Amino acid sequence: MLYYIVRRLLMLPPVMFIVASIVFGLLYVTPGDPAAMIAGDQATPEEVERIRISMGLDQPFYIRFGVWIWQVMNGDLGTSIFANQPVVHMIGQRIGPTFSLLTLSLVVSVAIAIPVGVVAAWRRGRAIDRVITSLTVLAFSLPVFVVGYLLAFSFSTTLGWLPAQGYVPLADGFAPYISHLLLPSLTLGLSYAAILARTTRASMLDTLTQDYVRTAVAKGAGPRVILYKHALRNASVPIVTIVSIGIATLMGGSVITESVFSIPGIGRLTLDAILHRDYPVIQGVVLLFSASYVLINLITDLAYTVLDPRIRY
Amino acid sequence: MNPVLEVHDLDVSFDTSVGSLRVVRGVSFSVGAAETVAIVGESGSGKSVTALSLMRLHDPDKTKISGSIKFKGTELLTLPEARMRTVRGNEIGMIFQEPMSSLNPLMPIGDQIAEAVLLHHDKSRAEARRRALDLLVQIGIADPQRRMREYPHQLSGGMRQRVMIAMAMACDPEILIADEPTTALDVTVQAQILGLMRDLKTRTGSSIVIITHDLGVVAELADRVVIMYAGVKVEEGTIAEIFSQPAHPYTVGLLGSIPSLGCSRSGGPLTEIPGQVPSPSRVAVGCSFAARCGLTSSICLEIEPRLENVSPRHGVACHHKIRTPVA
Numbered sequence: 001m002l003y004y005i006v007r008r009l010l011m012l013p014p015v016m017f018i019v020a021s022i023v024f025g026l027l028y029v030t031p032g033d034p035a036a037m038i039a040g041d042q043a044t045p046e047e048v049e050r051i052r053i054s055m056g057l058d059q060p061f062y063i064r065f066g067v068w069i070w071q072v073m074n075g076d077l078g079t080s081i082f083a084n085q086p087v088v089h090m091i092g093q094r095i096g097p098t099f100s101l102l103t104l105s106l107v108v109s110v111a112i113a114i115p116v117g118v119v120a121a122w123r124r125g126r127a128i129d130r131v132i133t134s135l136t137v138l139a140f141s142l143p144v145f146v147v148g149y150l151l152a153f154s155f156s157t158t159l160g161w162l163p164a165q166g167y168v169p170l171a172d173g174f175a176p177y178i179s180h181l182l183l184p185s186l187t188l189g190l191s192y193a194a195i196l197a198r199t200t201r202a203s204m205l206d207t208l209t210q211d212y213v214r215t216a217v218a219k220g221a222g223p224r225v226i227l228y229k230h231a232l233r234n235a236s237v238p239i240v241t242i243v244s245i246g247i248a249t250l251m252g253g254s255v256i257t258e259s260v261f262s263i264p265g266i267g268r269l270t271l272d273a274i275l276h277r278d279y280p281v282i283q284g285v286v287l288l289f290s291a292s293y294v295l296i297n298l299i300t301d302l303a304y305t306v307l308d309p310r311i312r313y
Numbered sequence: 314m315n316p317v318l319e320v321h322d323l324d325v326s327f328d329t330s331v332g333s334l335r336v337v338r339g340v341s342f343s344v345g346a347a348e349t350v351a352i353v354g355e356s357g358s359g360k361s362v363t364a365l366s367l368m369r370l371h372d373p374d375k376t377k378i379s380g381s382i383k384f385k386g387t388e389l390l391t392l393p394e395a396r397m398r399t400v401r402g403n404e405i406g407m408i409f410q411e412p413m414s415s416l417n418p419l420m421p422i423g424d425q426i427a428e429a430v431l432l433h434h435d436k437s438r439a440e441a442r443r444r445a446l447d448l449l450v451q452i453g454i455a456d457p458q459r460r461m462r463e464y465p466h467q468l469s470g471g472m473r474q475r476v477m478i479a480m481a482m483a484c485d486p487e488i489l490i491a492d493e494p495t496t497a498l499d500v501t502v503q504a505q506i507l508g509l510m511r512d513l514k515t516r517t518g519s520s521i522v523i524i525t526h527d528l529g530v531v532a533e534l535a536d537r538v539v540i541m542y543a544g545v546k547v548e549e550g551t552i553a554e555i556f557s558q559p560a561h562p563y564t565v566g567l568l569g570s571i572p573s574l575g576c577s578r579s580g581g582p583l584t585e586i587p588g589q590v591p592s593p594s595r596v597a598v599g600c601s602f603a604a605r606c607g608l609t610s611s612i613c614l615e616i617e618p619r620l621e622n623v624s625p626r627h628g629v630a631c632h633h634k635i636r637t638p639v640a
Contacts, residue, residue: 125374211414218368218409219429219480220402222395233419308419309464 001305004313008298012291019290020072020283024065027279033057034081034277055081068280072287078280082273087284090269097167098265101257102250104181105189110243113193117200118227124205132197139194144253148187148260155183167263184261188253192246199242203235210234236307244300251289315386316343317487317520318367323380325362325371333377334593336362338544340380344488349514349521351535353528353567357590359544361410364492364524368401385487403433406481406519410493412473416465422476423449423461429483448479452509471502475509482513489513491523495530507533528571532556537626540564543590543601546620550627560629560636562606600632608633 035052036043052058056067071078077087120132156164162183168176207213208231216230255267262268266285273281304311325337337359344350354360365371366378369389382389384400392400401407409415417425426445430436436444442461449457452475465473474494481489491510495503511534514521523534531538531552538555540548540563548561559565569584588605600606603613612632620630 211409211411212417214370215409215415215477215480216417217370218401218407220398220400220432221428222398225428225432230417230420234417310418310466 001313005298005302008301012294015294016287016291017069020069020287021065023283023286024068027277027282028061032277034279037277038081068283077284077287080273080278080281082276082278082281087280090281091266091284091288094264094266094269096169096265097263098254098258098267100167100170100177100181101184101188101254101263101265102247104178104185105192105250106243106247108185109189109193109196109246112189113196114200114232114239116193117197118204118232120197120201121204121208121231122223122227124201129201132201136194136197139190140198142191144187144191144256145260147190148184148257151183151187152261165262167265180263184257184263187260188250188257192250192253195246196239196242200235200239203238204231207231207234233307237304237311240300240303240307244296247296248293251292316345317348317385318344318522319381319383320363320367321381321383323363323366323382324378325359325366326377327371328375328377331594336544336593337366340539340541340544340546342539342546342549344520344522346487347514347518347520348537349523349535350537350539351531352522352524352539352541353526353531354541355526355590357543357592358541359593360524360526360541361492363541364407364490364522367490367522368405368407369397370407399433402429402481402486403484404486405488405490406484406486407490408474408477408481408492408494410496412470412477412497413465415477416473418465421462421464422468426476426480426483429480433484444483445479448483449476451482451513452476452479469502470498471505474498474502474506478506478509478513482517482519485517486519488520488522491521493524493526495527496525503530510534528567540567544593545601545617545630547602547631548627548629549620550624554624554627558627560623560627560634561602561631562608562633562635563602565635566605600630 033048033052035048035055035057039048039051049058056064059067068078075088077091079086080090083090116132120129123129152164155162163180164183166180168180170177204227210231212234213226213230216226221230254265255271257263258265258267259271266288269281270285272278273285301313305313320343321341323337323340324335326333326335340359340363342350342352352360352363362371367382367389369378371378378390380390384404389397389400416422420428423442423445426448427438427441430441430444431438434441446457446461449460454460454472454475460468460472465476468476474497478489478494489510494510495506498506507530510521510523513519521534523530525531535552537551538549539546540555540561542563548555548559548564550558555564556568559568563586566584566586570586571583586605591601591604599612599614599616600609600618603609606613610633616632618630618632620628621634622628623634623636
């Protein structure tokens with residue numbers, strides 16, 4: 001087991017290297033010149049060229065790549081072209097809101113989707129199942145920004161229950177922290193919850209027909225014990241898989257959600273960096289996302305062994 | 314003596330995409346205290362469906378059950394689901410054909426047995442686990458302390474079936490229903506499981522309903538036999554009557570298809586019953602065995618035979634009852 005974890009962690013650097021190379025190469029071939037952006041519209045070609053040289057953008061591709069990789073290996077993601085701040089520092093400032101948003105979306109989605117999926121499976125073919133199934137299709141079909149503006153319009157603008165903008169750190173109190181995060185989390189988590197509810201339903205339908213569920217009924221177990229203790233545990237491996245795959249979708253969705261609700265997180269940082277061709281920031285963020293994703297995958301694989309004693313590495 | 318279980322005119326139909334299938338038709342039998350009744354038939358005879366009906370384990374949305382199943386005078390078919398749960402596992406225990414898939418793969422077996430106790434008795438977890446351990450000892454599992462913590466995939470098929478039996482017996486039920494308990498097991502293990510069931514029966518005095526297609530199992534365990542064919546009870550009698558004086562051609566056919574060592578019953582080669590059990594979607598008028606029977610006459614194709622007694626406890630549904638012992 002420990003050997004397995006070590007082996008998986010050793011795979012992290014090569015994966016990151018490949019991701020880094022792809023991102024670096026992709027940015028190299030995309031049009032747009034950061035030097036021109038910094039210099040502004042009125043700048044002469046000579047000024048732009050001077051800025052480009054000062055930023056090292058005149059160097060050949062492999063030298064720039066080599067320098068960057070060397071820096072990354074030393075824990076330095078470079079300096080933002082636009083903000084003129086270390087990228088590590090900028091990410092550090094922005095990670096709190098994004099982490100909070102992702103965590104709350106995850107918790108809210110799982111807390112809604114699993115009971116909903118279980119009920120739909122238990123009452124399959126009945127009215128409640130049809131309602132749930134239709135709602136999941138709807139929730140899944142709505143784009144994040146539409147859901148975001150709808151929720152902000154109803155619960156903030158119209159009802160005035162929750163704030164529609166901004167972020168308050170946890171240090172400033174739990175109530176304002178949660179109230180600012182609730183609408184963004186619902187927005188981000190909705191389609192995720194829909195997929196999760198569908199997966200839960202499908203996986204539960206499968207386990208509910210298994211012989212051991214019949215055994216549980218024959219023992220005299222009630223619906224709660226049958227559904228949650230026997231069926232859901234056995235249905236959990238596919239559900240956990242979808243939870244973990246979905247985190248990648250959530251990361252992507254956070255870019256839009258943070259823009260809609262003006263949350264100063266990694267998503268906003270990414271968006272701004274792309275608009276400004278701020279290469280070091282984009283590269284840093286992508287590396288962060290891919291590293292988190294590799295780690296989440298590892299945690300998922302380890303979770304399987306906890307859920308199912310037959311799975312051993 | 315009042316019977317513990319009385320099944321009267323049981324009818325079971327399933328709703329399927331091709332319409333309603335009537336798989337059990339008017340079956341009646343009773344089980345006395347400490348009595349073992351075997352329900353025997355080929356695949357598709359409706360014997361397992363009958364067994365599952367006794368505990369109301371069919372999907373209520375897709376199954377129609379009519380008739381009467383009385384347990385110690387209480388009608389089970391109309392019992393509210395919540396009351397039915399206090400019967401299941403507590404007063405009637407059940408073991409299934411597939412020990413491989415009938416245990417929850419994610420729960421240690423000790424917990425699964427203890428759960429059966431906790432569902433029906435107001436006991437602490439520790440007490441329930443002690444009871445589970447005690448049961449594992451009773452069913453002859455070596456090193457029970459360690460086995461308690463093991464998962465089903467760590468046990469052999471025979472051991473899993475023992476665990477199923479321990480689970481079914483956890484609350485000392487009045488009746489144990491065993492649906493083909495030995496079919497999926499090796500022959501040597503089959504004998505052990507049958508021995509264990511006989512052992513438990515004498516120790517606990519519970520009644521047993523055993524569903525099987527194996528007349529060897531019947532001979533080992535049963536007091537009385539109910540023979541089913543195509544959803545209908547075709548013959549019923551004590552084990553002596555069925556084995557020495559089978560009156561229904563189908564029963565005779567079943568007996569002729571068992572190999573015997575030494576003193577051969579018929580002295581001849583093994584016989585088989587030609588054809589197969591008709592599908593419940595195509596049950597014709599008349600006797601459902603007519604198409605495979607050697608004694609079929611015109612009446613068999615027109616009128617379904619009714620069960621008639623040939624002796625006080627021996628009933629046969631056939632127009633051409635065989636009266637001479639096969640000897």
